[in-house]
Amino acid sequence: MKQETRKEEIVRVAAKLFKEKGYSAVTMRDLAREMGIKAASLYNHINSKQDILDGIIISLAEEFTKGMGLIRSRDSSCIEKLKKIIELHVKISSQNIYGMASLNNDWMHLEVQLDYYQKLRIAYENDFKSILKEGIESNEIVDAKPDVMMFSILTTLRSLYIWIPKKEDLNLQELSNTLYQILIKGINK
Amino acid sequence: MKQETRKEEIVRVAAKLFKEKGYSAVTMRDLAREMGIKAASLYNHINSKQDILDGIIISLAEEFTKGMGLIRSRDSSCIEKLKKIIELHVKISSQNIYGMASLNNDWMHLEVQLDYYQKLRIAYENDFKSILKEGIESNEIVDAKPDVMMFSILTTLRSLYIWIPKKEDLNLQELSNTLYQILIKGINK
DNA sequence: GTCTATATTTTGATAGAC
DNA sequence: GTCTATCAAAATATAGAC
Numbered sequence: 104m105k106q107e108t109r110k111e112e113i114v115r116v117a118a119k120l121f122k123e124k125g126y127s128a129v130t131m132r133d134l135a136r137e138m139g140i141k142a143a144s145l146y147n148h149i150n151s152k153q154d155i156l157d158g159i160i161i162s163l164a165e166e167f168t169k170g171m172g173l174i175r176s177r178d179s180s181c182i183e184k185l186k187k188i189i190e191l192h193v194k195i196s197s198q199n200i201y202g203m204a205s206l207n208n209d210w211m212h213l214e215v216q217l218d219y220y221q222k223l224r225i226a227y228e229n230d231f232k233s234i235l236k237e238g239i240e241s242n243e244i245v246d247a248k249p250d251v252m253m254f255s256i257l258t259t260l261r262s263l264y265i266w267i268p269k270k271e272d273l274n275l276q277e278l279s280n281t282l283y284q285i286l287i288k289g290i291n292k
Numbered sequence: 293m294k295q296e297t298r299k300e301e302i303v304r305v306a307a308k309l310f311k312e313k314g315y316s317a318v319t320m321r322d323l324a325r326e327m328g329i330k331a332a333s334l335y336n337h338i339n340s341k342q343d344i345l346d347g348i349i350i351s352l353a354e355e356f357t358k359g360m361g362l363i364r365s366r367d368s369s370c371i372e373k374l375k376k377i378i379e380l381h382v383k384i385s386s387q388n389i390y391g392m393a394s395l396n397n398d399w400m401h402l403e404v405q406l407d408y409y410q411k412l413r414i415a416y417e418n419d420f421k422s423i424l425k426e427g428i429e430s431n432e433i434v435d436a437k438p439d440v441m442m443f444s445i446l447t448t449l450r451s452l453y454i455w456i457p458k459k460e461d462l463n464l465q466e467l468s469n470t471l472y473q474i475l476i477k478g479i480n481k
Numbered sequence: 482g483t484c485t486a487t488a489t490t491t492t493g494a495t496a497g498a499c
Numbered sequence: 500g501t502c503t504a505t506c507a508a509a510a511t512a513t514a515g516a517c
Contacts, residue, residue, distance in 0.1 A: 109482085124400060127316035131511065144483045146512065182480060208397055211313060244479045251470045252479055258451040259444045266443045281440045289478020290433045290441055291371060298500085320493060333501045335494065 110148045113138060115201070117155045122204035122264075126156055126212050157216045159205045164223045166195055171230050181238030185256075186283050188231065192260035193279045196267060203264035231257060244287075256286050299337045302327060304390070306344045311393035311453075315345055315401050346405050348394045353412045355384055360419050370427030374445075375472055377420065381449035382468045385456060392453035420446060433476075445475050 107115070116137050120129045131152055135142040149155055170191040174184050196203050213220055231253050238244040244252075259282070267273065296304070305326050309318045320341055324331040338344055359380040363373050385392050402409055420442050427433040433441075448471070456462065 125314055125316055125397070127314055128401065130509080132509085140482085141484060142511085143485080143513080147482055152511070208314070212317065242481065245473070245477075245481055247473050247479065248470055251467070252474055254451075254455045255448045255471065255474050256479075258448050258454075262443075262447040262451070265447075278440070281437055282444065284434070284436050285441055285444050287478060287480050288434075289476060289480075290436065290445075291476050291478075292431065292434055319491080321491090329500085330502060331493085332495080332503080336500055341493065 113145060113148055114155055114158050118159050118199075118201035118205055121156070121159070121209060122201045126152075126205065126209040153214060156205060156209060156212060159202045160210055160213060160220060161216055163195065163199060163202050163206045164220055167191070167227055168223050170195070171227055175230055175234070181234055181241060181243045182287065184234050185238075185287060186279075188234075189260065189282050189286065190279045192263055193275055193282070196260075196263040197273070197275055200264045200268055203261075207261055207264070228253065228257070259286060302334060302337055303344055303347050307348050307388075307390035307394055310345070310348070310398060311390045315341075315394065315398040342403060345394060345398060345401060348391045349399055349402060349409060350405055352384065352388060352391050352395045353409055356380070356416055357412050359384070360416055364419055364423070370423055370430060370432045371476065373423050374427075374476060375468075377423075378449065378471050378475065379468045381452055382464055382471070385449075385452040386462070386464055389453045389457055392450075396450055396453070417442065417446070448475060 113134070117129070117134050120133055120137060123129075131142045131145060135145055138145070171188070174187045174191065177184070177187070179187075210217075210220055210224075232249050235244065235249040235252055239246050239249065267278075302323070306318070306323050309322055309326060312318075320331045320334060324334055327334070360377070363376045363380065366373070366376070368376075399406075399409055399413075421438050424433065424438040424441055428435050428438065456467075
């Protein structure tokens with residue numbers, strides 16, 4: 104296990120505060136207080152508040168892009184790919200609950216990296232939609248609107264960070280399975 | 293049709309800006325610019341920035357509470373109640389897209405009204421869960437975890453505001469029906 | 482690596498003229 | 500109902516001592 108650097112600690116603590124109040128409402132003094140130092144001292148490790156947000160969001164977005172690439176490259180059915188996507192979101196979200204809040208709610212406060220983020224996001228959604236369309240064509244899934252299907256599933260997966268910390272008895276594989284049941288197979292008998 | 297007061301106009305324009313950047317990132321000068329007046333003039337109509345947020349969030353929260361009360365009082369099946377809940381969210385969200393963003397993302401910036409909001413929110417979620425539990429008992433829906441089911445469905449419904457404005461050809465009843473298919477009946481064949 | 486001190490800008494809000 | 504002028508507080512960030 105690599106030792107956490109001071110900079111990484113700052114980013115981690117910042118993400119926690121960003122989740123509670125949002126990027127704009129968290130001040131460098133808030134962050135410093137939580138770190139037990141003075142605000143000026145933060146700048147020995149980071150360049151700006153902006154940079155902290157960039158680090159949180161871009162690294163997560165790239166993680167999702169990488170995961171989607173692996174899933175798409177596999178030669179498996181649409182339903183199996185959807186199951187893998189669910190597992191991808193459960194895994195990344197549970198490993199970085201705080202960061203997921205920034206990814207979801209504060210991406211619009213990116214500046215230099217905003218275009219890059221939006222490129223990754225659009226590509227991810229297009230890949231997701233392609234998988235659904237393949238599934239419709241191959242008669243694996245129902246012929247409903249792929250847009251609405253993607254919106255519904257992806258919204259739930261993107262919001263896992265809100266809900267994961269509330270469960271004490273969290274078994275990640277069990278959560279993935281339950282989500283698979285609910286999102287893919289539906290809830291009615 | 294009642295004429296919109298200046299105060300209502302300010303709240304409406306503020307909600308639009310809050311959706312784009314979040315409550316904390318929107319300044320009274322931003323709001324004044326969008327209204328075509330100076331920031332100081334806003335205070336002739338509203339007491340504070342806080343008050344604007346209160347108005348947006350509390351009125352929406354009460355609308356949901358009222359709608360849930362009507363649904364619960366009906367003598368209908370669990371599945372029919374779930375369908376009514378979907379329609380409730382589609383209706384309120386489409387009528388107040390901007391306000392829904394504040395309700396979802398900026399409720400933690402409430403001050404005086406925070407406790408009241410959280411009370412309404414918890415009651416709403418408990419009502420929702422009760423409906424699901426009844427459905428499980430009466431064998432109408434599958435015996436999966438009601439918590440995860442509620443989280444999944446409610447997250448999608450709460451996020452409709454993100455997605456509704458993107459659809460040009462929006463038919464509300466059709467959207468409700470598609471969501472019913474996807475959320476309740478599932479997507480696999 | 483942290484501190485004190487401080488520069489600069491921006492914030493929500495008020496007073497009073499018109 | 501809107502304006503100009505202004506306040507007091509709070510924001511990000513830098514300089515330089517230790």
